[in-house]
Amino acid sequence: MRRIRNHVNPLKTAYATPQAQRVALPEVGEVEVELGCADAQFLFQRAAANPGVTCLGVEIREELVDDVNLRAREGGLQNLRAVFANVNVDLDALLPDLRIDRIFLNFPDPWFKRRHHKRRVLTDEVVDVIHRKLVPGGALLFQSDVFELALEAMAVLEEAELLANARGPWSFLKAENPFQARSLREDRCAARGMAIWRMLYTRAA
Ligand SMILES: C[S@@+](CC[C@H](N)C(=O)[O-])C[C@H]1O[C@@H](n2cnc3c(N)ncnc32)[C@H](O)[C@@H]1O
Numbered sequence: 001m002r003r004i005r006n007h008v009n010p011l012k013t014a015y016a017t018p019q020a021q022r023v024a025l026p027e028v029g030e031v032e033v034e035l036g037c038a039d040a041q042f043l044f045q046r047a048a049a050n051p052g053v054t055c056l057g058v059e060i061r062e063e064l065v066d067d068v069n070l071r072a073r074e075g076g077l078q079n080l081r082a083v084f085a086n087v088n089v090d091l092d093a094l095l096p097d098l099r100i101d102r103i104f105l106n107f108p109d110p111w112f113k114r115r116h117h118k119r120r121v122l123t124d125e126v127v128d129v130i131h132r133k134l135v136p137g138g139a140l141l142f143q144s145d146v147f148e149l150a151l152e153a154m155a156v157l158e159e160a161e162l163l164a165n166a167r168g169p170w171s172f173l174k175a176e177n178p179f180q181a182r183s184l185r186e187d188r189c190a191a192r193g194m195a196i197w198r199m200l201y202t203r204a205a
């Protein structure tokens with residue numbers, strides 16, 4: 001069995017060199033993307049509940065990508081697939097503009113040490129790319145169990161003029177995750193009774 005690494009450093013040269021090719025998507029129909037999908041539990045639930053929606057996971061750990069694709073095939077989920085890419089360098093090349101209905105950033109950044117903060121996934125550059133990829137009215141969901149991380153992400157997102165916070169400026173979603181799917185990390189947080197910080201942004205135009 002292939003060993004699955006706990007983390008890879010996205011700044012390592014091998015990952016920092018753009019290498020993704022444009023992903024093939026159907027001409028019509030909604031598309032959802034999870035950035036940093038890991039085992040893609042969230043997308044497996046979304047894909048099973050929404051067979052007409054194409055679900056795409058983006059993940060930097062290649063072994064996880066292979067495993068997701070194998071399980072999707074074995075489970076007969078033709079609308080789910082994962083691709084190997086570094087969100088911080090590959091996203092623009094990977095996805096067509098104005099094509100994605102929903103983007104999920106579920107529990108990113110396991111980097112707590114200050115010297116690792118430069119590895120953050122949600123940068124101003126990535127937010128610009130996300131904006132370009134979303135259809136008008138398309139949505140970005142961000143979730144984290146780390147309040148400081150959620151606040152940092154909110155600061156980046158509030159700066160993005162063309163994304164609007166669905167609950168009003170500087171607001172978290174109060175209720176449950178509105179997408180009726182739970183990632184593995186969310187399950188683990190729920191089992192430990194931990195608070196989860198969520199924000200929903202939509203592309204205005
Ligand atoms: C803490 S895990 C969360 C996984 C899943 N979203 C969940 O909620 O259970 C973060 C995932 O993002 C991936 N990741 C981190 N940086 C990335 C990057 N720059 N590009 C693509 N994936 C990345 C990691 O390999 C890891 O699988």
